[in-house]
Amino acid sequence: MRERRSEPQLSSPIADPADPAGQQDQKAVPGAVDPSSVTPDEQVLEPETDPQAGPEEEELPPYDAVLVLSFGGPEAPEEVLPFLRRVTAGRDIPDERLEEVGEHYYLFGGRSPINEQTRALRKALHDELRRRGIATPVLIGNRNSDPFLVDALREAHDQGFRKVLVVTTSAYSSYSSCRQYRENLAEALDELREEGRELEVAKVRQYATHPSFARTNIRLVTEGVRQIGQDDDAKLRVVFVTHSIPVAMDDTSGPGDGEGNLYWHQHDELAHVILDEVGITLDRSIEGALVYCSRSGPPSQPWLEPDVNDHLRQLREQGITDVVVAPIGFVSDHMEVKYDLDTEAAQTAEEIGLNMLRVPTVGVDPEFVSGLVDLLQERAAEERGEQVVLQAWPGEAMPSICAPGCCPNLRTALPAACGRD
């Protein structure tokens, strides 16, 4: 087992002798995608017939469609409870907890921003693929809301697609953030097979260790530190936040034959390089810590700690006046960010007189989107048997085909796609 530091404190700068950050060539991508320009219609599956497309138009062989697989969320008050029941089906999450979480959604009119953000990501991937001359369609499938994964794959099959390349909206390695999506895929494929629809799916590797994810987060945090306007390093902290998971889930995260704690380790490594790079760019020495939000489950079950609110109070007691909160565990500003950070943590900060600035998630940042398209192309090249160099920083590239027993389901062994088990 990896030795998970119980003290969340990180300090900068920690020299990285092999800093590859500046060495990898960066592709310039013009123009960010405006999420408001995405109409619901655009997610409809349309065969792409671009009148301008020449015969040299490339695709992504052997894949004939890309699917963005996301968590999903409610978009109206009456969708909130059915959504929460779906999320927690078969788990011992008490009703009070569901009502409590329901309130977070009702505070925002029963609408989570997540589906809109998934549509914006779909459009951004679509546009970046087109910029590279790749005409492969991009679809959306969700775990917990419409368009559901199985329906999206059924529609894909009906359109004639047989090999689908999946990218999830989840960067890290753990049961909740990786294997559970693979189980969703296996279940959907089984259901379709029973209907006589045969499909193959593959998934791009978890991208917490892809350089584009690190570089985008480094730039966003650097900007946050610049903006907050506290030039005394001793009064400022960076607070890196991710979704808490049960300690038992973290202990078993990563390849079955590995050391475990990969979920924590990937966040810890990324938080360190972000602090190092911010320190180098701004010529400062800023400290930070990795903390958690959105804990659920019974109090008797240990989850990763400390909670972001407890940590903010502790910082204030230590004389810290300003915090830059960086939600590196999430890829879009969905409900966990809007409620747990922008509402709850912001309120805690205000109560205790701490100035807090929340950094945006990677969202549809062109550098991040470009990295995801690199990963789609990398996975396709790998499948064609071509030699591929897996870019990784910080840490190691995760395999695109997971090892047996990787990030196990601790409750029931279920079939999972895109792995060797």
Ligand SMILES: CC1=C(CCC(=O)O)c2cc3nc(cc4[nH]c(cc5[nH]c(cc1n2)c(C)c5CCC(=O)O)c(CCC(=O)O)c4C)C(CCC(=O)O)=C3C
């Ligand atoms: C690691 C991780 C991610 C990041 C990776 C990824 O993105 O997948 C994530 C994302 C999300 N989690 C989300 C929502 C919820 N997660 C829950 C419950 C849980 N999450 C867990 C872990 C994670 N969760 C775990 C171990 C549980 C308890 C057991 C279980 O039930 O699996 C519950 C149940 C109620 C409660 O909080 O107790 C809800 C409503 C939303 C939607 C937000 C929106 O609507 O905008 C998103 C993106």
Ligand SMILES: [Fe+2]
């Ligand atoms: Fe969650």
